[in-house]
Amino acid sequence: xxxxxxxxxxxxxxxxxxxxxxxxxxxxxxxxxxxxxxxxxxxxxxxxxxxxxxxxxxxxxxxxxxxxxxxxxxxxxxxxxxxxxxxxxxxxxxxxxxxxxxxxxxxxxxxxxxxxxxxxxxxxxxxxxxxxxxxxxxxxxxxxxxxxxxxxxxxxxxxxxxxxxxxxxxxxxxxxxxxxxxxxxxxxxxxxxxxxxxxxxxxxxxxxxxxxxxxxxxxxxxxxxxxxxxxxxxxxxxxxxxxxxxxxxxxxxxxxxxxxxxxxxxxxxxxxxxxxx
Numbered sequence: 413x414x415x416x417x418x419x420x421x422x423x424x425x426x427x428x429x430x431x432x433x434x435x436x437x438x439x440x441x442x443x444x445x446x447x448x449x450x451x452x453x454x455x456x457x458x459x460x461x462x463x464x465x466x467x468x469x470x471x472x473x474x475x476x477x478x479x480x481x482x483x484x485x486x487x488x489x490x491x492x493x494x495x496x497x498x499x500x501x502x503x504x505x506x507x508x509x510x511x512x513x514x515x516x517x518x519x520x521x522x523x524x525x526x527x528x529x530x531x532x533x534x535x536x537x538x539x540x541x542x543x544x545x546x547x548x549x550x551x552x553x554x555x556x557x558x559x560x561x562x563x564x565x566x567x568x569x570x571x572x573x574x575x576x577x578x579x580x581x582x583x584x585x586x587x588x589x590x591x592x593x594x595x596x597x598x599x600x601x602x603x604x605x606x607x608x609x610x611x612x613x614x615x616x617x618x619x620x621x622x623x624x625x626x627x628x629x630x631x632x633x634x635x636x637x638x639x640x641x642x643x644x645x646x647x648x649x650x651x652x653x654x655x656x657x658x659x660x661x662x663x664x665x666x667x668x669x670x671x672x673x674x675x676x677x678x679x680x681x682x683x684x685x686x687x688x689x
Contacts, residue, residue, distance in 0.1 A: 435470065435513070435663050436470065436605070437604065437605035437607060438603060438662060438663065439611070439662065439663040440613065441464060441513075441522075441661045441663065442464070442465050442613055442661075443464055443465060443661060444463050444655075444657070444658055445460075445653065445654075445656065445659060446461040447459070447460040448654050449651065450506075450652050451490065451504035451506045451647070451650050452492060454506055456488060458486040460484050460485060460486060460508055460510075461482070461483055462481070462482045462484075462510070463479060463481055463482075464478055464479060464481070464482065465658070466587050468611075468612045477515070481513070482513055483510065483514055484510035486506065486508055487507040487509050488505070488507040490502070490504050492504040503646060504647055504651045505645065505646045506645055506651045507633075507642050507645075508645075509641050509643065510643075510661065523635075523640060523641040523665070524635065524643075524661040525636040525640075525662050525664040526634045526643045526659065526661060528561070528600075528620040528622060528624065528660040529657060529658065529659045529660070530560045530624040530625055530657060530658040531657055532655075532657050533625055534658070535560070535658045542556050542557060552567060552586065553567055553568055553584045559615055559617040559620070560616045560658065561616055561617025561618075561620030561621070561624070563618065563619075566582070570582050572588055572617075572618075580610075580618055581610070587612070589610045590610055591603065591608060592604075592618050592619075593619040594619065599622070600620075600621035604662060604664075616658070616660045628648050629651065630645070630646045632644040636662075641664060
């Protein structure tokens with residue numbers, strides 16, 4: 413009982429510290445979607461939830477803890493028609509917005525944009541060791557895993573590598589931190605809003621950008637530009653993003669949007685977002 417009281421007091425202190433400050437723009441929030449997004453069934457105003465999957469350090473004293481909830485709602489839905497998927501005919505769309513971070517009973521207003529998202533299968537595979545099957549019984553300290561986006565995690569020496577270069581750090585448990593790297597096609601940028609700190613990336617690579625593991629999904633608008641905070645997904649047929657999918661979000665200043673134009677359709681065959689995120 414005493415342990416529970418100490419834990420509750422700790423969470424209260426964390427929440428109070430966060431309430432006293434805004435979450436810095438540019439902060440990355442890695443989450444697992446708890447609500448399935450389906451253009452056939454979604455309703456405007458429907459509540460959506462996602463869970464923070466890795467501790468997010470904000471300063472030496474404060475952090476967003478694993479398990480915190482990000483809450484939002486469906487903004488707009490365009491349902492698929494019988495003609496969806498045919499050349500020249502519009503498919504479906506769903507627009508969502510996350511606007512509250514829940515820590516216990518406290519809520520903190522937040523505006524986020526989307527940098528990357530991954531299917532439930534991509535999330536699952538990124539947690540499996542790539543070692544030979546005989547090594548699966550060893551401790552996680554021996555595991556080598558591959559992040560969404562292709563970077564390799566060597567838990568034994570705590571490094572994340574791409575093309576022979578160390579680009580991040582990893583714990584034995586698999587928590588990954590790194591500074592964001594611009595995607596190779598320069599569509600997704602690195603640091604944003606002068607926030608060049610190492611970010612909590614969970615299962616994503618520092619250069620991960622756009623959708624992974626979806627056969628028919630496009631990011632039409634990432635939410636960094638007007639309408640700020642609104643994420644719009646589209647598909648030639650039905651937009652369907654199951655609960656258990658991963659999202660890499662970034663805190664965006666509602667008043668600091670860019671004038672470079674909105675992102676427009678990019679297919680998952682070439683994972684990217686138009687307009688740096």
